[in-house]
Amino acid sequence: MKRTGTFPFAAIIGQEDMKKALVLNVVNPRLGGVLIQGEKGTAKSTAVRALADLLPPRQCIKGCRFHDDPADKSNWCDECHEKYDNAEPPVEELPMKVVELPVSATEDRVVGTLDIEAAIKEGKRSFETGILADANRNILYVDEINLLDDHVVDVLLDSAAMGINTVEREGISYSHPARFSLVGTMNPEEGDIRPQLLDRFALSVYVAGEKDLDRRAEVIKRRLAYEDDPEAFIAQWQEEQKNEVHRIQRAMKLLPQVTASNEILRTAAQISIALEVDGHRADIVLIKTAETLAAVDGHTEVTKDDLKTAAKLALPHRMRRRPFEEQKLDWETVDKVIEA
């Protein structure tokens, strides 16, 4: 079945935080993903799927099942090490992908399993890759992530922790790189997400339906126009889409040059201490997010404003929450620390 083109990212109205968070994760694939929470029908899934059209091409080792980065030797899979440790690897350009993990996915499909065909035809025991292999260096998207089976969450956590998927099952013993940006969407009314999984998301955003009457009407108008004639609608937005891609590529180029001063690092630590967040991930993500924001904005030195915006995206889901209390970010404290 051929799919019609997706609704253009640039045509999504409002939801600025969500769009920003998604773009940041494209610019910096090492950021660590985003959790999008919100009620039904707020363009969560649309935005993630639309993101696919903005993804830039990047260098991959040709023929590698995990699309290893030729420049990042420490994260090569065993096969690439074997073949190219003493030789120049062949390179191809592939676009980053949005790999979807359906809620109904079984564990063997997620982590990979025994290659049955090879077993029967050749009597060989070999590894058939799963979704985690596809997801390496890509975006792993889980819609309704709060409904994911517990044991699938467990394996996700397991590989997200170290960026490696270790498979010890069904006669197979194998491990391969699995570094992915985890993007999840959920409607909190349908259930909670496990704290450990929540913590794995670098950023989190809440989306709500548009409240402004005019903008709301515009949302509907665009949606209808798209449904009437998707191709025409997409063509209409092509220019905007191109600009967006261009902005992303420019930011990606700039990112390696962005630095954060010691003062900024210290401020991030102060924020985390003041808010009593668990662990150190908050500090690290704050800085990485601020750096990426700087790159998107076109400057190379992280500013307090970058940090402030980063805090808005990186902290809400990390507040130490007491059971049955709203998870709320204490803005005053954050502001005070940053301005001090």
Next chain:
Amino acid sequence: MKRQGFPFAAVLGMEKAKEAVTMALVNPRAGGLLISGAKGTGKSTLARGARELTDAPWTEVPVSVTEDRLYGSIDAEAAVTLGKRKLQPGLIDEADGGVLYVDDANLLRDDILAAILTIREAGGYRLERDGLSDWRDTAYTVLAVMTPESGTLPASALDRFGLFVSIDEETDETARTEIVSRTLTFEKDGAAFRETWRKETEVLAKKIADARTILPEVEVSDAMIRLSSVYTLKANTAGHRADIYLIEAARAEAALAGRRYVLPKDLERAAEFVLPHRMRELPPAEQSEPAQSEPQQPQDNQQQPPPPPEPDNRDELFSQPDAPKPEETDTEAHEGNPEDHRDDETMANPNTQSGDRIDAADLRVKLPPVWIEPTKGRQKKSGSGKRSATRTDERQGRYVRAELPRTKTADIAFDATLRAAAPYQKWREKNGLALAIRSEDIRSKVREKRTGNIFLFAVDASGSMGARERMKTVKGVILKILLEAYQKRDRVGMIAFRKNQAEVLLPVTKSVDFAQKKLATMPTGGKTPLAKGLEKAEDVLDMIYRQDPMQDPVLIVITDGRATTPLIPGGDATSEAMNEAERIAKRKLPVAVIDTENGFVKLGLAKKLAQKMDASYFRVDRLSEDSLLRVWRRMSG
């Protein structure tokens, strides 16, 4: 894949944890190490970094491990190509002489974790699989990491770890800044960063290697053995494991210091890691009834886990009976004199309307050991860990092991089928394929789905419940159950009945937050349509059954049993309620009745109701006497 991880030496702070890791690596007889800490504290980073400190084999057990890979199985490839029955060693074998690393110990299946720990103690295991029969010697050090908030370990497993260390995040600003800075530097250029720390890593590795060399010569005097017994007696540990681990850990300490004899200070340091997770507060009381007094004070969770409440294997640690960790600081103030501060914990909005009242939940309520009898004819669920592990016939859930299919199966375990077929390939007609599989080779997958339970509350919200304190207590009880449900990822639903109706206040949901909100604003007042409430409960139970027939929801009815509103005008409210109760009994589900009746004149109707429903029965006025912990364990069996 070889990891190019963050260097152990570059991990800032966490001195205790580092010391523990070093001890565990020096002396495998110290019983391995469990590191516990909140998410993002760097515990996995530290533990994985330990890999570079030793030349010994390093084997990781992922949570998705299947039994054939854990224990070993027939090498199907060799069987097919060579026609030989050869063992493909499992992880337990591969770890021999080295470290077996488990990243999320609490996410691992209980039986697998138990096997890993038991085999280590025994120093080997009997392999009986795929026609192989063998005793395999193996000796390894278990290094495990866990995040307490995502689940607990059974006490029996905990006790099998020689050493335990809990880590917290750094709170010093300068140190924190340095941690971020190091992490970012590592992420930007891992190879260069590792090179900077190579020297320090080597020094540490040498220190461990040296200590290992002299370890066999480290002697323990009788006086030191006596001293170690003093420690373990004082800590009131169960059995003698602690003594052995304490002495072995102290020997590691001595060896690390380059000494060939153990000093009291070695024992003292070792005790910090050997005792915390097996310390028990009270001497074991002589009782047959498992109900037992609990620690009076909330424990200081920062440093050590709370003591196991009793040497009952099914109990778990890290859940606080009466002071859930997150609210510790709040409850502490009240703990001393529970009679004061009666009214200052308001969870609900205080406004009331038309004679209805809304009570806040009394959080100091303690629950009785609710023990729901598994009804006759119902199979008791297996598994002692996080909630029920339900074997599923659908193709969902975790592949646990393979078996001969009992019926025609579509869920074929190809790996097991292959292994079953492999030894016969020499004699079979293969039609050009490498393998000929016959129907007798077919094995099917046994899957297990770990589902949280469903708890359905049917709450009497009539006027009689509104009497001072009662609703407050009831809300407290429900909230306590919700708190546990929150940690266990159970689903809860709630029905309230009052005036002339019963309403589903909360559809069965995983979102206990939502449940709490509904609970907080639940008004009371009016008459008691008990029969209607029970009828509604049946509707919901039907719906749950339709959604997933594998589920065995637990029904908890909270009422004083005094039905006042009949289903049909003019009917007898009480007898109608009893009829409904009998209907519910036919479902053979676990049911509990919590009787809220108090006062001088007791009609005992709720008790009768419980009998009709074949339910466990508890009185709310006794609720304050016992601990919550056991309630939950029992109910989730």
